[in-house]
Amino acid sequence: MSGIKKPILQMAGITKRFPGTLALDQVQLTCYPGKVHVLLGENGAGKSTLVKILSGVYTRDEGTIEFEGRQVNYTNVREAMAYGISIIHQELNLLPERTIAQNIYIGHEPRNQAGLIDYGKMVKDSRALLKNLGLDLNPDDYIKNLSIAQQQMVEVVKALSNRIKVLIMDEPTSSLTQKEIAKLFEIMEQLKKQNVAIIYISHRMDEIKRVGDQVTIMRDGKYIATLDAKTMDLDDAITMMVGRKIDNLYARSYNKPGKEILRTRDLKGLRFRNVNITVHEGEIVSLSGLVGAGRTEIAKALFGYDPIEEGGFQLFGEEIKKPSPKKCISRGMAFLPEDRKAEGLHLLMPIKENIVAACLKKDFPNFILNGKTEQTLGELYQDKLRIATSDVDKLVGELSGGNQQKVVIAKWLATSCKLIIFDEPTRGIDVGAKAEIYALMDELVSQGYGILMISSELGEVIGVSDRVYVMREGEIQAELSHESLTQENIMRYAI
Amino acid sequence: MSKVTGWLKKQNIPGIVYGSVLIFLFFSIIEKKFFTPYNVMLIARNSCILLTVSIGMTMAVLIGQVDLSVGSVMSVSAVMVKNGVPLAAALMAAFGAAALFGLVNGILIAVLKVDYWITTFATMSIGAGLALVISDGSTVPISSKFLDFLGNGKVCGVYFLIVLTIVLTVLILFLLKRSKLGYDVYSIGGSENVARLSGLDVNRTRMMVYLISSLIAALAGILITGMTNSASPIVGSEYSFNALAAVVIGGTSLNGGKGGVAGTVFGTVLLRIIASGLAMLGVPATWQKVIQGLIIVVIIVADVSSEKKKDVNGLRRIYAND
Ligand SMILES: Nc1ncnc2c1ncn2[C@@H]1O[C@H](COP(=O)(O)OP(=O)(O)OP(=O)(O)O)[C@@H](O)[C@H]1O
Ligand SMILES: [Mg+2]
Numbered sequence: 076m077s078g079i080k081k082p083i084l085q086m087a088g089i090t091k092r093f094p095g096t097l098a099l100d101q102v103q104l105t106c107y108p109g110k111v112h113v114l115l116g117e118n119g120a121g122k123s124t125l126v127k128i129l130s131g132v133y134t135r136d137e138g139t140i141e142f143e144g145r146q147v148n149y150t151n152v153r154e155a156m157a158y159g160i161s162i163i164h165q166e167l168n169l170l171p172e173r174t175i176a177q178n179i180y181i182g183h184e185p186r187n188q189a190g191l192i193d194y195g196k197m198v199k200d201s202r203a204l205l206k207n208l209g210l211d212l213n214p215d216d217y218i219k220n221l222s223i224a225q226q227q228m229v230e231v232v233k234a235l236s237n238r239i240k241v242l243i244m245d246e247p248t249s250s251l252t253q254k255e256i257a258k259l260f261e262i263m264e265q266l267k268k269q270n271v272a273i274i275y276i277s278h279r280m281d282e283i284k285r286v287g288d289q290v291t292i293m294r295d296g297k298y299i300a301t302l303d304a305k306t307m308d309l310d311d312a313i314t315m316m317v318g319r320k321i322d323n324l325y326a327r328s329y330n331k332p333g334k335e336i337l338r339t340r341d342l343k344g345l346r347f348r349n350v351n352i353t354v355h356e357g358e359i360v361s362l363s364g365l366v367g368a369g370r371t372e373i374a375k376a377l378f379g380y381d382p383i384e385e386g387g388f389q390l391f392g393e394e395i396k397k398p399s400p401k402k403c404i405s406r407g408m409a410f411l412p413e414d415r416k417a418e419g420l421h422l423l424m425p426i427k428e429n430i431v432a433a434c435l436k437k438d439f440p441n442f443i444l445n446g447k448t449e450q451t452l453g454e455l456y457q458d459k460l461r462i463a464t465s466d467v468d469k470l471v472g473e474l475s476g477g478n479q480q481k482v483v484i485a486k487w488l489a490t491s492c493k494l495i496i497f498d499e500p501t502r503g504i505d506v507g508a509k510a511e512i513y514a515l516m517d518e519l520v521s522q523g524y525g526i527l528m529i530s531s532e533l534g535e536v537i538g539v540s541d542r543v544y545v546m547r548e549g550e551i552q553a554e555l556s557h558e559s560l561t562q563e564n565i566m567r568y569a570i
Numbered sequence: 571m572s573k574v575t576g577w578l579k580k581q582n583i584p585g586i587v588y589g590s591v592l593i594f595l596f597f598s599i600i601e602k603k604f605f606t607p608y609n610v611m612l613i614a615r616n617s618c619i620l621l622t623v624s625i626g627m628t629m630a631v632l633i634g635q636v637d638l639s640v641g642s643v644m645s646v647s648a649v650m651v652k653n654g655v656p657l658a659a660a661l662m663a664a665f666g667a668a669a670l671f672g673l674v675n676g677i678l679i680a681v682l683k684v685d686y687w688i689t690t691f692a693t694m695s696i697g698a699g700l701a702l703v704i705s706d707g708s709t710v711p712i713s714s715k716f717l718d719f720l721g722n723g724k725v726c727g728v729y730f731l732i733v734l735t736i737v738l739t740v741l742i743l744f745l746l747k748r749s750k751l752g753y754d755v756y757s758i759g760g761s762e763n764v765a766r767l768s769g770l771d772v773n774r775t776r777m778m779v780y781l782i783s784s785l786i787a788a789l790a791g792i793l794i795t796g797m798t799n800s801a802s803p804i805v806g807s808e809y810s811f812n813a814l815a816a817v818v819i820g821g822t823s824l825n826g827g828k829g830g831v832a833g834t835v836f837g838t839v840l841l842r843i844i845a846s847g848l849a850m851l852g853v854p855a856t857w858q859k860v861i862q863g864l865i866i867v868v869i870i871v872a873d874v875s876s877e878k879k880k881d882v883n884g885l886r887r888i889y890a891n892d
Contacts, residue, residue: 132766132767151769152766152767152769153769168761168763168767170760170827172760173760181757181764181768181770182757182768182769182770184750184753186750191748
């Protein structure tokens with residue numbers, strides 16, 4: 076397919092061990108200039124580890140890397156950058172207390188003749204870069220004042236500020252809005268024309284055919300196959316990736332709703348107003364709409380993170396005055412935030428301690444931590460949710476993204492909550508795990524739980540919801556039941 | 571009035587500045603002799619040594635750590651100065667010893683990954699002991715015209731010490747704001763992980779910071795020797811914690827990556843204003859410490875709560891940005 080061009084990059088026999096884990100086992104990858112190579116694999120398959128080796132973050136234990144026809148053996152990020160290999164990491168890597176310009180040029184700040192850093196030039200160049208990519212941002216602004224999507228775009232600009240030959244993008248779209256995703260794909264087209272080789276990682280299956288030229292599939296740290304993105308069968312690829320066939324991603328047994336769990340009354344807060352919604356036992360209710368329509372803000376207000384300006388709400392018929400996370404938990408509400416790293420997990424603590432973090436009171440009377448209970452609970456949920464780890468004593472930070480999400484879910488299931496608010500429950504999660512999480516949600520509502528889900532993935536909203544409230548600019552535009560759910564129907568009210 | 575407060579709000583001046591001004595006004599009003607050219611100059615002069623040490627400490631805190639050994643390094647370099655030893659040799663020994671302390675701190679912390687509190691606490695203790703060993707535990711008078719000029723000389727009616735401290739402050743301010751090293755200090759302090767992933771040499775920068783911090787502490791030790799015309803083995807003993815207090819009061823975050831030398835200047839001066847004012851009011855030294863501590867708590871609490879307010883406003887902006 077790319078027979079005319081020579082590969083710019085060939086990785087072969089790459090092996091990487093972490094204590095207790097064989098993260099990569101003889102993996103290979105070949106990239107061509109001007110082509111997009113998609114890496115496909117479940118959570119924990121080793122995609123990030125592979126590209127981190129390529130970008131100098133980790134050193135490989137075995138294997139060779141050939142770049143532009145020559146063997147290379149760099150051991151740190153700086154040397155990889157010097158070859159023109161740049162990476163946009165799966166997690167945001169920005170300094171909140173520094174300006175956009177300072178973040179873009181971190182590590183290669185422009186200097187004047189005296190060797191001093193030329194901030195003026197930095198701002199000018201940043202402005203040009205931002206404008207070139209059609210981003211309306213002021214390079215003098217602090218990162219902490221940007222939305223997550225804007226920060227993600229700054230990451231893109233940061234990677235492009237180097238002279239690049241290979242650009243690695245590790246799940247760049249997971250926190251972008253449709254508008255920015257379109258922009259990102261435009262940028263990728265431009266880069267392809269400039270003969271940049273792109274390595275692209277994503278769990279959004281619809282993106283693969285849209286942007287990819289080739290696809291390499293990995294499973295459990297092993298290389299499975301490399302396919303042509305345009306001609307391959309997506310279902311086959313998914314089967315290779317997961318190792319089994321996924322027949323029905325959205326398995327729902329629509330139950331008859333039971334008692335009312337949540338009812339809001341003319342709720343008004345930071346970015347929403349006049350919100351009247353209900354959730355019943357046995358129901359999955361979704362808030363749909365574009366990113367920024369005010370959905371997350373409702374959840375945060377209900378959970379007491381953000382102020383409620385007017386109106387109120389009832390949980391199990393009881394009016395909740397001045398909600399706080401503690402009060403809400405004790406009344407049976409749980410909240411899984413969209414930014415799980417910042418708000419949902421202690422990355423440097425073991426898995427089992429994260430799981431019991433929210434239920435300390437109930438299972439550990441007298442505030443005494445009981446190692447045995449902790450272990451039992453940890454293993455119970457590891458089993459139930461199939462958290463892929465050898466040991467619940469491992470630090471959460473060492474898990475792959477999808478498995479981290481499962482730990483957050485486990486944490487809330489371990490409390491005695493009956494209403495669970497999921498904010499983007501499957502962001503960054505592989506299709507196999509998605510199916511598992513949907514099945515789990517269905518099981519939960521069958522047992523009488525109520526679920527309020529916020530999701531930007533229309534397929535997910537349509538696939539799993541009993542009812543959907545469509546929001547636009549902070550107000551609810553429509554309430555749709557699952558029989559009338561179609562893409563067109565939702566978008567009509569969302570835009 | 572509302573115009574003035576509006577303008578002030580826009581300038582984004584940290585609370586510490588208002589605090590300093592308020593406390594200065596307070597003492598000026600209740601004590602006539604406080605706001606006189608003589609006393610202002612005295613406060614400025616008394617701030618110099620602490621400010622010098624605090625500037626080095628600022629760099630350590632900006633990088634997300636702390637250098638507790640600075641006080642002991644001061645003492646060690648002070649006792650290197652002896653009557654009979656040529657001044658040039660004594661100065662070389664002073665700065666050489668300081669460099670050694672800086673390197674040991676740097677290697678232990680950056681390369682061997684020993685905790686920075688433990689490391690600098692240990693070198694603080696080693697330094698304090700060494701200073702006593704070298705001097706035999708005694709304070710000796712020093713007669714050196716050069717050192718006396720450094721500590722007590724005047725140019726155009728202003729203490730040379732003040733000029734020197736201002737020059738040093740501006741220099742480090744410039745270093746932090748405009749040099750590669752300064753940028754790296756802020757980046758590493760902001761997030762070590764981000765710095766590493768961006769290809770910065772975290773270890774080398776850490777070592778440089780501890781080296782600079784030690785050398786600046788040695789300078790402070792020499793200056794105080796000149797000021798008092800004596801070399802004392804315990805001259806620096808209170809400076810480590812006072813410097814840390816000055817830095818933190820000045821708004822530099824103990825998490826690193828945020829703040830800077832300008833805040834430290836105010837933090838230092840504020841500490842000295844309080845000391846001077848309380849002394850003038852005849853408050854006994856024992857009570858001075860208590861009151862000083864209480865004032866520090868008030869200032870930091872006020873600062874923290876105003877930061878929180880800013881965070882909420884920031885939240886609104888983020889939502890509005892989506
Ligand atoms: N720093 C680390 N220390 C120990 N183990 C690690 C570390 N980083 C990754 N691992 C392990 O290596 C394996 C591969 O992880 P990796 O992050 O590469 O997966 P991934 O394919 O990127 O998954 P995801 O799609 O969830 O991002 C996992 O089992 C993970 O737990
Ligand atoms: Mg990954």
